[in-house]
Amino acid sequence: MAAIRKVVFPVAGLGTRFLPATKSTPKEMLPIVDKPLIQYGVEEAVEAGADSLVFITSRKKHSISDHFDTAFELETRLEKGGKLAQLALVQGALPAGVRRAHVPQHQPLGLGHAVLCGRDAVGDEAFGVILADDLIKGTALGALGQMVQVYKETGCSVLAVEEVEPDQTNRYGIVSTSPHGRRTEKVDAIVEKPDPADAPSNLAVVGRYILTPRIFDLLEQTTPGAGGEIQLTDAIAALLQEETVLCYRFDGKRYDCGSKLGFVQATVEYALEHEELKDRTLEYLRDLVAGD
Ligand code: UTP
Numbered sequence: 001m002a003a004i005r006k007v008v009f010p011v012a013g014l015g016t017r018f019l020p021a022t023k024s025t026p027k028e029m030l031p032i033v034d035k036p037l038i039q040y041g042v043e044e045a046v047e048a049g050a051d052s053l054v055f056i057t058s059r060k061k062h063s064i065s066d067h068f069d070t071a072f073e074l075e076t077r078l079e080k081g082g083k084l085a086q087l088a089l090v091q092g093a094l095p096a097g098v099r100r101a102h103v104p105q106h107q108p109l110g111l112g113h114a115v116l117c118g119r120d121a122v123g124d125e126a127f128g129v130i131l132a133d134d135l136i137k138g139t140a141l142g143a144l145g146q147m148v149q150v151y152k153e154t155g156c157s158v159l160a161v162e163e164v165e166p167d168q169t170n171r172y173g174i175v176s177t178s179p180h181g182r183r184t185e186k187v188d189a190i191v192e193k194p195d196p197a198d199a200p201s202n203l204a205v206v207g208r209y210i211l212t213p214r215i216f217d218l219l220e221q222t223t224p225g226a227g228g229e230i231q232l233t234d235a236i237a238a239l240l241q242e243e244t245v246l247c248y249r250f251d252g253k254r255y256d257c258g259s260k261l262g263f264v265q266a267t268v269e270y271a272l273e274h275e276e277l278k279d280r281t282l283e284y285l286r287d288l289v290a291g292d
Contacts, residue, residue, distance in 0.1 A: 001155040004148050004210060005052055006121070007045040007128040010114035011038065012058040012105040015133075017259055027258055028132040029063050033270045033277070037257055038064055039093060041132030044142035046095055050128060053100040054121040056114045065102050068094045110229025115211075116219040124213050126151065129232075131207025133258035135266050136160075136250065143208050143250040150184055150248050151210045157239060159187065160208035161247040162254060169196050172204035173233040175247055187245040192226045192233040203247070205233070206254055215239055 015022030021030065028038040045053060055064055071090060078087040094100065101121045105114050115129060128144050136143040147158045164172060170193045177185035189200060209232075218235040225231040239245055255269075256262035271281040 001152045002125075003049045004126060004128050004144075004151060005050055006054060006123075006125065007048070007050040007052070007130055007144070008054045008056060008115055008118040008122065009038065009041060009045075009130055009132060010056045010105075010111055011064055011132065012056050012108055012114055013111075013258075014108050015258065018263070026058075026064060029067065030257065030263065032135060032257065032263075032266045033274055036067060037132045037135055038067065040135055041130045042068075042094065042098075044136070044138070044144050045128060045130055046098055047142050048128065048145040048148045051098050052121075053094075053098060054118045055100065055102045056105050056117045057102050058108065059104055059106060068100060110224070110227075110231055112219050112222055112230040112232040112235050115232055116216060116230070119216045122213065122216075126155075126157075126210060126212050129207075129209040129211065133256070134207030135255045135257045135262075136206075136208065136252045137255075137269075138250070138252040141251075143252050143254075144210075146183075146250055146252075147208060147210050147248050150246060154184075154244075154246060157212050157215070157236070157243065157245045158184075158210040159190075159205045159236070159245065159247045160250050161185075161203050161205055162249065163202050164204040166199070166202045167196050169194050169199035169202060169204065172206070173231075173236075174199045174201060175203050175205060176200035177203065177247060180246060183249045183251070184246045185249075187236075187240050187247050190233055190237050190240065192231050205247070208250070211236075212239070212243060214243065 011026050011028045015027035018027050029036045103117050105117045150158045173190055173192050174194055175187045176189045180186045215235055218238040222230050222235045225234045255266035257266055271277045
C-alpha cells in the first residue's frame with residue numbers, strides 16, 4: 001500500500017479545559033519546554049513520511065500559521081547577530097519540501113466536522129490525523145509512523161488506542177475489538193464517551209488516526225451526536241460497517257496536554273530529558289520534594 005502523504009491537524013477547538021490560557025491562543029501553541037505542541041505533532045507527521053500538512057484553524061487564531069511562516073525581521077536580526085543556532089531553530093519549524101495548507105473551520109462544530117473541512121485539501125487518498133494536544137513520546141518511531149507501517153501492510157484505517165482507567169471512559173471514543181495481530185485489533189464497534197457502566201471496554205481512541213477517504217462521504221452524512229457536535233467517532237462507526245478498521249496499541253507514552261495535569265506531566269518529563277535542562281531540573285525537583 002502507498003505511503004501516507006497528507007496529515008490533517010484539527011486545531012480549531014475551543015480548549016475550554018485550559019481557559020484562560022486558550023482564550024486567544026490555540027492550545028496547540030502552548031509550549032512544552034521550548035516547542036509548541038503543534039511542532040511536536042508536525043515533527044511526528046514528517047517522520048512518518050508526510051509531505052503535506054493541512055491545518056484546520058478557527059478564524060481568530062493566526063498564531064499557528066505565524067509559527068510556520070518566515071519571520072523575516074527576526075531571521076535577519078539573528079543572522080546579522082551571528083546567532084546561527086537560534087536561526088536554525090526558527091527556520092526549521094517546517095522542514096524543506098513540506099507543504100502546508102490552512103483551512104478555516106468557521107464554527108467549532110466538532111472534530112468530525114473539522115476533519116471534513118480538510119476534504120478538498122486531502123482529496124481521494126488515505127490520510128493521517130494528529131490531535132496535537134495528545135502529545136505522544138514514541139520510542140524508536142513516533143506513533144503515527146508506527147501506524148503508517150500497519151496501513152502499508154493492510155490498507156485499512158488505523159486508530160491509535162490505549163487502555164484508560166475504567167472510570168475515564170466518558171472522556172474518549174471507546175472500542176470493542178476482536179483479535180488481529182500483535183499490537184493490532186479489529187474494531188467491531190466504537191462509541192463516543194460512554195459512561196463507565198455502559199462502556200464496552202476501557203480501550204480508548206487517542207489523537208492519532210489513519211483514515212481511508214471514504215470517511216469524508218460518511219462525515220457528510222453524520223448528524224450531530226454527543227454534545228451536539230459532529231463526531232468523528234460516529235463516522236468511524238459507519239465506516240466499520242463497510243471496511244475493516246484496525247486499532248493499534250502504539251509503543252510510546254501519551255500526555256493529554258489539553259488537560260492541565262497532562263500538560264504539567266509532559267513539561268516535567270520533557271525537561272528531564274532536555275539536554276540543557278535535565279540535570280538542573282532533576283536537582284530542583286529533588287530539593288523541592290525534600291523540602292529544601
Ligand atoms: P477536544 O475534544 O479536545 O475539544 O478536541 P476542544 O474544544 O479542543 O477542548 P476542550 O475539551 O473544550 O478543552 C479534540 C481536537 O479536535 C479539535 C481540537 O482543536 C482538538 O485538537 N477540534 C475540536 C476542532 O478542530 N474543531 C472542533 O470543532 C472541535
